[in-house]
Amino acid sequence: MRALVKTAPGTGMELRDVPVPACGPNDVLIRVHHAGVCGTDLHIWEWDAWASNRLKPPVVIGHEFAGRIEKMGPEAEAEGLLDVGDLVTAEGHIICGHCLQCRTGNGHLCQRTSIIGVDRDGAFADYIAMPASNVMKLGGIPTEIGAIMDPMGNAFHTVLEGDAVIGSAVLILGCGPIGCFAAGVARAAGASLVIASDFNDKRLGIATAMGAHVTLNPGRDDVSTRIRELTQGDGVDLVCEMSGHPAGHAQAFAAARLGGRVNLLGTPSRTTEVNFARDIIFKGLTLYGVTGRKMYHTWHVMQRYLRAGQLDPMPVVTHRFPLEQIADAIQVIKDGQAGKVILEIGS
Amino acid sequence: MRALVKTAPGTGMELRDVPVPACGPNDVLIRVHHAGVCGTDLHIWEWDAWASNRLKPPVVIGHEFAGRIEKMGPEAEAEGLLDVGDLVTAEGHIICGHCLQCRTGNGHLCQRTSIIGVDRDGAFADYIAMPASNVMKLGGIPTEIGAIMDPMGNAFHTVLEGDAVIGSAVLILGCGPIGCFAAGVARAAGASLVIASDFNDKRLGIATAMGAHVTLNPGRDDVSTRIRELTQGDGVDLVCEMSGHPAGHAQAFAAARLGGRVNLLGTPSRTTEVNFARDIIFKGLTLYGVTGRKMYHTWHVMQRYLRAGQLDPMPVVTHRFPLEQIADAIQVIKDGQAGKVILEIGS
Amino acid sequence: MRALVKTAPGTGMELRDVPVPACGPNDVLIRVHHAGVCGTDLHIWEWDAWASNRLKPPVVIGHEFAGRIEKMGPEAEAEGLLDVGDLVTAEGHIICGHCLQCRTGNGHLCQRTSIIGVDRDGAFADYIAMPASNVMKLGGIPTEIGAIMDPMGNAFHTVLEGDAVIGSAVLILGCGPIGCFAAGVARAAGASLVIASDFNDKRLGIATAMGAHVTLNPGRDDVSTRIRELTQGDGVDLVCEMSGHPAGHAQAFAAARLGGRVNLLGTPSRTTEVNFARDIIFKGLTLYGVTGRKMYHTWHVMQRYLRAGQLDPMPVVTHRFPLEQIADAIQVIKDGQAGKVILEIGS
């Protein structure tokens, strides 16, 4: 089968012909229809510090996908809950099920997490084998959307953690694809005011299309002043920090109201100086670090939202490429003008 | 009446003869029996940057106290819930009751908080007038203990926020009086392992007397290694950061388990460099800044604990002085060998 | 001033000329613009068992209202947070602020609650005096809507309690005004499926106008079967029981999914036989009894929703009468064809 493989340390990926993966007793083999390209894939392409420390080539890249079940291992089949032919997506974090985190509702923080497309072979390929327990039926959601439920799930996790969104003023800092999804999720989940901030006007346009009431561009707007005006001086109830920049952290702490919440998803590449007394303790803030998707509460709510039409993620999808054009896909992401980029692999 | 007054900018306080405070329609006038001396009072004595920015002399100092109701305003009396002669303590944060925070269960973060002994006249005096709504009957708790329920309440707030203590491994970073109270609260609230850390062995001794299972001294012990050993490699479920030092923050983030919680009470005087990606986001941590006491959930639980004998705070009390010896009281705190210091004012 | 007074035991109310109420030090005096007529007022009119046990005539009736501040007591004025001329509504439960419930975030369950229009003089009058702490500025919400925020608040409380609404299938049992409000709240708060059930098609029409996806009439529909179909056999996540009938309880327990939640607002006049083993324990259900509005979390979220236009309650308002026509107002409620009925009192 075809697969995009990081064959060795260094820049780029190679389209290779590799064997179809083995399907273990608890696994299902999935024919990949669509896959999403993520910022993580860009890091892997560019072989930055994180990637070179984490990946052990050769490895098939790609962790966001949806497709059709082609084959089932005997134990998975015996469960009787999935079938050959089902259209499915899957959680890409494969977890141990036994550690403290897995046992107490935090499987997304499993001590032995293995991520497809990073720690083991991934989804930029004609086929992928997944444990049946990681697989979710699409139930009418198109595979193109199924392929981006992984990052959309990050947005749901970020917006919903802490039960702070209903009736709230929400600030989205950073309008990459996940930030734009978050604007839509916050709006659909009952936020009263959704403010999106980014330096990139194209991204702000997508955030507006997803439901942001107000967009701010720190290149033009005095963000803190505008937020005070928009919230009668209170500040926002919830900040979704998607930028991963120290300036985003500073903005988040300044914008949050007394007793507010900051859910942090953007992963910075350097440290931030934090004034804990002024910004966290005297303000009574709650901070929460977002990793992955709650397994599987996040997926459940997301499925409901997509099936009920409460959230239309399509404004975020800006580009589609065949598997062979991965270099083009990577390039549009690097150019900063893309929303979500999708690989069309099979059908 | 006698009162310890910050009469003007600069070091020290003066014992003065001042008028007994007026008792407004919603107030009660309280004869002070005992008062606690706090690190905040030391900052005020020394007139550090925080104090010189915040206080507007002249102001009577002191915010931790208990005593007897001597007089009641007509509206307070009409409520029929307090009586002259009642032994009481009081929450020292006087709040507006109307702002977003007051209206939604976060009165401790009121936008218009006025703190006794800081923003208005306090309790190092023969009498203090307090809004009846801030007053709590002691119901059998001695006034000496009533006088330290304000800082003990900080400890309850820090340990209990997030419902993370039952069955948990808890790390107390910093064993000043509030850290030592926290060791006792954590033990009594069902923690399975209470670890206390401080550079000062005297304080570690008090923490042990309050119930810590294990004490660590970073001057001697490799704290991170010991915590890993004590928790089978998982890390602790809950960190109570009471030190207010950047090194304490670093230790807190390193010690917390994946998905753990760090409640921060110690107020640092400078910034901390935080590696958000490694320490907060990938670990899925929750951070919470602790200000004051939940009004009045914290007080309610604390009263129950004290009345039921679940917590004996007396090992923390190391010194008692009459009002006149405030200079001695301040000195033993500066020397770092004191637990809680109490002023004996009246009866 | 004019006032509708229950002058003595027995049916009806009288329009009387009575003195303008005194405005105490902590009170504001409000010129009533609009008032809502509630099922409770019908019970009082008819002098049923509940009313005759609870009310001590003479008492001015009415607990849902909005109007303009005409005068302020000196303590209320000194707070500086309300002003003569402010358009306001008010929470009608006047609470002690000192009991266990008041002190721990459950003021709506205060042991000494006094309800306007029931336990003390109410709002079907030209003026009403209210404690300033019960008053909320409308901030742009019309007084006609302000006058129905008390029952709308019941709906918010019922829908939002338990943080179970986002992404949920919600069943509203009983489509009186509060049930219809609840349909709108559930929809706006991110429910994925809102099902409303009532025997009265007119009410179902209002529920649809408020946002219900599906309406069921137990006179025609097999409610349990339809709910199973609509939820892929799971049952609903949240039931809002607004009917107050034993049949509603049975329907609620049958419709709720394993691990679901039933929030009960409708107050039955007789007992219900409950099969705890089958319906509550083996299903792992949570039941919650709804009284009043969370003070003031419910009000806060409701204000946000109304100001942001997330909820338009006007489809529920079907009738308006002047104060003099109270008998007509009561009659349309008795006829069962009314949604919310409003008295136009002043301006």
Next chain:
Amino acid sequence: MRALVKTAPGTGMELRDVPVPACGPNDVLIRVHHAGVCGTDLHIWEWDAWASNRLKPPVVIGHEFAGRIEKMGPEAEAEGLLDVGDLVTAEGHIICGHCLQCRTGNGHLCQRTSIIGVDRDGAFADYIAMPASNVMKLGGIPTEIGAIMDPMGNAFHTVLEGDAVIGSAVLILGCGPIGCFAAGVARAAGASLVIASDFNDKRLGIATAMGAHVTLNPGRDDVSTRIRELTQGDGVDLVCEMSGHPAGHAQAFAAARLGGRVNLLGTPSRTTEVNFARDIIFKGLTLYGVTGRKMYHTWHVMQRYLRAGQLDPMPVVTHRFPLEQIADAIQVIKDGQAGKVILEIGS
């Protein structure tokens, strides 16, 4: 191997020689050391209405046990987290992992739950095969205690659900083994007052040994009056209903304070008349039906408590029998003088 088998409809069980169970790819085979006898086993022995509807003989009885891993299936072995020789216990509810409940943190309410000793072969035998994911290492807890962690887990679930125990007044209604465990759990989890009620003085003695502060016998005591006295008229914060009697439900609703919580574990054999208006709605109560153990949060906390010595369950264990004397074991339970009864099976 030896096994106690319900061979056919009717009273009793038979000790039979049966084949050692097969160990599937994801299973471990466990040599049973100790097993607990439960009220459920009594229902099965007596073949009551529930048992005759649910069981399909022949089936090996017994669902509470601990022992040693003797053999591992290949997939279980490949995980590398359990080993032959490990001393273990296991959750007896085998769940699908795919349904809404399994996916959202309520695996104990799985739509496809299969219970060992009820729906499939159980633990009153020399060997039992269990899915590796249901198995927990004892880590120093003796197998005799491991064998009763299933019912002890019910007690943890009942006491801890709702985060209502710290600083609370807790009423345990019904002092069978799970009620007695609950007294100990509540005490260790920071309850300020633990009241236990039962008609049987022997059981009340065990509850006292487990930590109840006060015991009440409804045959002698006016329970409602005593509870009011013990709680200064407020009522209790949390009721753990373990009796399963309509009288227990009535007592629970009467004893709970305004805004209190009733967690119901005792499974009644008939219906209860409930006055929802007076007892649930106007009191603002929360009711919760307890099924099984939270998988695996309950187990995690329980392991911590047992390993830390926070709870000593041994006062509850009153009888031990070899497998052959099952009839004696059943008899002492029927006599109502037993606490927990243990079968000593192997080593």
